[in-house]
Amino acid sequence: MSLPPQAGLPQAFFLEAADGGQRFCLYHAPRGDRPLGRVLYLHPFAEELNCTRRVVAAQARALAKAGYAVLQIDLLGCGDSSGDFADATWDAWLADALAAHRWLAARAGGPIWLWGLRAGALLATQLASRLLPSPAEGVREGAGEGGGEPVHLLLWQPVASGQQLLQQFLRLHSASQWLGASPGDAPAPAQALAQGQTVHIAGYALSPTLAQGLGLARLTPPAPPAVTSRLVWLELSSAQPPTLGASADRAVAAWRAAGWQVQAQAVAGPAFWQTVDGGDAPALIDATLAALTPAAAPMP
Amino acid sequence: MNIREQALEITGASRGAGGDPASAMLGILSMPAAGMEVQRTAIVIVVGGAQYRVGSHRQFVQLARRLAGAGHPVLRFDLPGMGDSPGASVPFEQTAPHIGAAIDATVRASGAHRIVLWGLCDGASASLLYLQARRDARVAGLVLLNPWVRSEAGLARTRVKHYYRQRLLEPAFWRKLWAGGVGLKALRDLGRNLRSMRRKRPQSLSFQELMALAWQGFEGKTLLILSTRDVTAQEFAECLASDAPWRQAAQRPTVTRHDLQGADHTCSQPASQQEVEALTLRWLATLTR
Numbered sequence: 001m002s003l004p005p006q007a008g009l010p011q012a013f014f015l016e017a018a019d020g021g022q023r024f025c026l027y028h029a030p031r032g033d034r035p036l037g038r039v040l041y042l043h044p045f046a047e048e049l050n051c052t053r054r055v056v057a058a059q060a061r062a063l064a065k066a067g068y069a070v071l072q073i074d075l076l077g078c079g080d081s082s083g084d085f086a087d088a089t090w091d092a093w094l095a096d097a098l099a100a101h102r103w104l105a106a107r108a109g110g111p112i113w114l115w116g117l118r119a120g121a122l123l124a125t126q127l128a129s130r131l132l133p134s135p136a137e138g139v140r141e142g143a144g145e146g147g148g149e150p151v152h153l154l155l156w157q158p159v160a161s162g163q164q165l166l167q168q169f170l171r172l173h174s175a176s177q178w179l180g181a182s183p184g185d186a187p188a189p190a191q192a193l194a195q196g197q198t199v200h201i202a203g204y205a206l207s208p209t210l211a212q213g214l215g216l217a218r219l220t221p222p223a224p225p226a227v228t229s230r231l232v233w234l235e236l237s238s239a240q241p242p243t244l245g246a247s248a249d250r251a252v253a254a255w256r257a258a259g260w261q262v263q264a265q266a267v268a269g270p271a272f273w274q275t276v277d278g279g280d281a282p283a284l285i286d287a288t289l290a291a292l293t294p295a296a297a298p299m300p
Numbered sequence: 301m302n303i304r305e306q307a308l309e310i311t312g313a314s315r316g317a318g319g320d321p322a323s324a325m326l327g328i329l330s331m332p333a334a335g336m337e338v339q340r341t342a343i344v345i346v347v348g349g350a351q352y353r354v355g356s357h358r359q360f361v362q363l364a365r366r367l368a369g370a371g372h373p374v375l376r377f378d379l380p381g382m383g384d385s386p387g388a389s390v391p392f393e394q395t396a397p398h399i400g401a402a403i404d405a406t407v408r409a410s411g412a413h414r415i416v417l418w419g420l421c422d423g424a425s426a427s428l429l430y431l432q433a434r435r436d437a438r439v440a441g442l443v444l445l446n447p448w449v450r451s452e453a454g455l456a457r458t459r460v461k462h463y464y465r466q467r468l469l470e471p472a473f474w475r476k477l478w479a480g481g482v483g484l485k486a487l488r489d490l491g492r493n494l495r496s497m498r499r500k501r502p503q504s505l506s507f508q509e510l511m512a513l514a515w516q517g518f519e520g521k522t523l524l525i526l527s528t529r530d531v532t533a534q535e536f537a538e539c540l541a542s543d544a545p546w547r548q549a550a551q552r553p554t555v556t557r558h559d560l561q562g563a564d565h566t567c568s569q570p571a572s573q574q575e576v577e578a579l580t581l582r583w584l585a586t587l588t589r
Contacts, residue, residue, distance in 0.1 A: 009324050010384065012307030022305075024328075026384060046357075053352045053383045061386060079354055080305070080328050080361065203357025203568035277350035 010060065015073065015103060021082035023096055024074040028064035030108065036067040036293065037110040039154070040101055042075075042127070044118035045165060045214070046085070046204045048273045049078055052117055055272050059285050066289055069108035073100040086198055086205035090162075090213020097127045098145065105146075113152045113292065118273055119165055121158030122217040128153055129222040132229065150227040153260075154288065155219075157235050157273065160247050162217030172202045219251055221258035231255050232291040233264040234284060242266035263291055302333045303368040308409055310377055313401035325385045327377030327402060328353060329409050330368035341440065341587060342373035342412030343580075344402050346430075348392065348423030348448065352383025355420070356566040359573055363418075366577045372584065373410035377402050392422040392448075393507050396433035399426065403438060416441040416584065421532060421565070422448040425511055432514035441587045442522045443580055446533040446565055449508045456492075458535045512545040522555045523583040525576060527563035556583060 011029065014022035030036070041056065043049045060070045074081040075096045077088035105112070112131075116124030131146030159165045173189045186192070189199040193208045200206075221231075233252055237243055244252075244266045252264040267287045272278035308327040332338055345360050347353055353376035354361045364374040379398055381389030390398060403415050415438045417427035424447035431439060505513075515522070526533040539546045550557065558579055563572035 009309050009326050009386070012309075012326060012384075014305070014307075024307075050352060050354065050356065054381070057384045057386070079358075084362075085358065200570055203359070203566065203573075205570070276356075 010064075010070075010072075015099060017076070017082075017099065018095065019076075019092070021076065023076070023082070023100070024080035025100065025103070026060070026072040027107070028060045028068075028070040028072075030067050030069045031065050032067045034067075035069045035108045035110040037069070037113055038104050038108050039063055039068050039070045039113045039115050039292075040097070040104050040124075040127075041070065041072045042097055042114065042116045042120035042123045043072070043078065044120050044273060046169065047202060047276075048118055049074075051276050051278055052273045055278075055281050055284070056117065058280070059288060062285050062289060063292070066293060068113075068292070069104065069110070071100055071104040071107075073097070084205065086207050089207070089209045090217065093123055093213075094126055094130070097123055098130065101127065101131065101146075111152060112146065112149060113154050115154040115156070116158065117156040118159050119162065119214070119217075121153075121155040122162055122165075122214075122219060124153055124155065125219055125222070126217065128229075132222050133227070148227070150229050152230040152232070154232045154292065155234070156284070156288075158219055158233065158251075160251070161219065162214040166211060166215050169201060169206070170199075173199070221255045221260055223258070229260055231260045231262045231264075232288070233262065234287055234291070235264075235266045236269040236271060236281060236284060237266040238268070238270075239266075240268075242268045265291070302336070303330050303365055304333055305330050305368075306409075308375070308377075308405050310401050310405045312404060313380075313397040323380045323387050323398070325377050325380060325398060325401070326353070326383070327375050327405060328364070329406065330364040330374045330376075331410065332368055332371050332373075337371055338373065338411070339371040339584075340411075340413045341416060341584060342375065342406050342410050342414070343367055343416045343418050343443075343584075344399070344406055345374065345376045346395075346399060346402075346417055346419035346423035346427050347376065347379070347382070348419060348421035348426065350382070353378050357568055359420075359566055359568075362573060363577055363580070367580065367584070370581055370584075373406060373412050375402060375406040377405075392426040393429060395426045396430045399430040400434055400436065403436065407438065414438060414440040416443060416587070418443040418445075418580070419447070420445045424448065425507065428511040428514040428518075429507065431518055432510050435517075439518075440520045441584075442518065442520065443525070443583070444522065445525045445567075445576065446527055446530050447511070447524075447536050448532055449511065449536050449539050450532070451506065451508060455535060458531065458538050508539070509545070512543070512549060515549040516545060518554075520554065521583075521587055523579065524550070524555060524557045525560055525579060526557070527560045527565060527567065527572070529563060530565040532565055 010026040012026055015025050017023050063070050075093045077083040077085040114124040114127055128151045131151045133148050170189045192199050193211045196208050198205050198207045235244055235248055252262055256262050267283040269281040269283050270279040272281055306329050308329050310325040310327050313323045360376045364376055367374045378385035379390055380387030417439055419427040424444040427442055526537055540550045560572055567573045567576050
């Protein structure tokens with residue numbers, strides 16, 4: 001008699017990195033023989049990774065159950081990967097994302113989705129730029145590191161820009177000063193970073209190199225893709241009915257103008273990336289499944 | 301790196317007669333690098349406070365790597381419904397089967413003979429409650445960082461003692477009160493706190509009483525670390541000062557207490573984090589002697 005299948009854990013492993021370190025990965029094998037697609041997840045910045053781990057795990061399980069192959073990677077200095085946060089740079093993170101994409105591309109088939117949450121959306125956008133063939137090269141050349149395949153984006157609550165996220169993060173330093181946890185006579189973190197010093201904020205050591213790379217990251221749509229690419233943009237909202245923010249409307253218009261096929265939507269749910277017990281987001285998980293899964297074929 | 305790490309699938313934490321096949325947990329075991337001598341004492345980190353196995357600002361990753369670098373196997377794991385582990389989440393008062401399964405997995409994978417449970421916040425509370433539930437002879441030591449003993453009465457006592465007393469000594473408070481700047485709400489809060497302080501205890505044993513019983517009955521060594529800038533730690537210190545069972549348990553020679561100056565609840569300052577790691581290592585050396 002066989003036991004009922006474990007409501008399973010994903011396959012956990014360490015991916016060897018070019019720098020000699022290792023990156024912690026989770027692979028959720030798709031249910032069924034032919035995957036509906038491949039999904040590479042890129043996590044948000046610093047403590048937001050911790051706060052969002054549960055909701056992301058639930059989404060990854062739901063996607064795998066629906067037939068998607070899902071890979072999560074912890075970037076250099078994050079989660080269970082090697083290195084300290086102080087060692088991380090934006091370029092190293094992009095290299096990690098590329099390596100994870102290569103692993104996933106070799107492992108499963110189907111359309112590629114890059115799924116980014118908050119700052120992960122910035123990284124996913126830059127990875128898409130690297131993977132997509134540029135219009136000049138065209139599909140004919142099979143250029144771009146993605147081998148000419150379409151690349152789709154699933155962005156959850158994308159941050160408007162790396163600069164804005166960085167400012168929010170640095171503000172945590174002021175908050176800890178009010179609470180008396182940091183020495184009051186230390187230079188302001190932005191100033192210290194400008195002088196090439198690493199700053200300690202909310203338990204994270206942020207290097208000037210990472211701050212610079214993050215600060216330059218934008219949600220700029222990659223040049224009009226020569227192959228049709230989809231963007232699914234999902235935000236959480238406490239408004240009734242849920243509504244997209246004004247900055248999301250502007251951003252989404254820019255992606256449409258750049259030739260992307262865009263679906264943007266706000267769903268009801270808490271800002272779960274802000275606190276460690278930030279709650280669940282079932283509406284987000286349902287909306288994601290609905291947006292990715294192609295509509296059932298019409299009855300003949 | 302002078303360590304190696306591997307993922308562990310932790311099973312066997314059955315709940316109820318039929319067991320619960322959904323309660324597989326994900327753990328990361330940190331071991332000293334190949335060729336290094338492996339200590340017989342392993343540390344199982346019991347994560348608390350809705351965190352997952354890496355901890356706030358990766359404090360448990362850093363701790364595990366530091367201890368593994370010194371020769372100790374260290375396990376960090378996600379309770380069901382937390383982090384990457386599936387299933388319904390389990391209240392900290394009911395995590396004994398899961399801590400037991402984590403210890404089993406650590407012993408199997410590392411060959412360790414003795415276990416130290418290392419817990420922060422309600423992870424420290426869960427560690428004591430595990431001992432109360434299981435009396436597990438493999439557990440030779442406890443590291444309790446800012447243990448969670450919150451009760452309405454205890455919190456009220458701490459607030460009155462540490463917050464209001466401090467406020468009453470501040471000239472600004474009196475100036476504000478004089479000018480009508482102290483809200484009616486603040487005064488009502490003080491009144492409510494004073495009332496809850498005097499409320500009588502319920503008859504059945506609370507989780508705090510079970511913790512105290514477990515600690516009294518524990519024959520191994522304990523390292524108790526309390527952050528000076530943390531309400532949770534203040535409440536625990538208040539417990540030690542005012543409740544006889546706690547005081548007696550804490551005064552035994554097997555207990556080492558260290559107050560961590562200037563540290564917050566999760567020791568987010570690098571100096572505090574390093575001090576916690578160094579204290580743990582020094583204490584581990586006395587344990588294995």
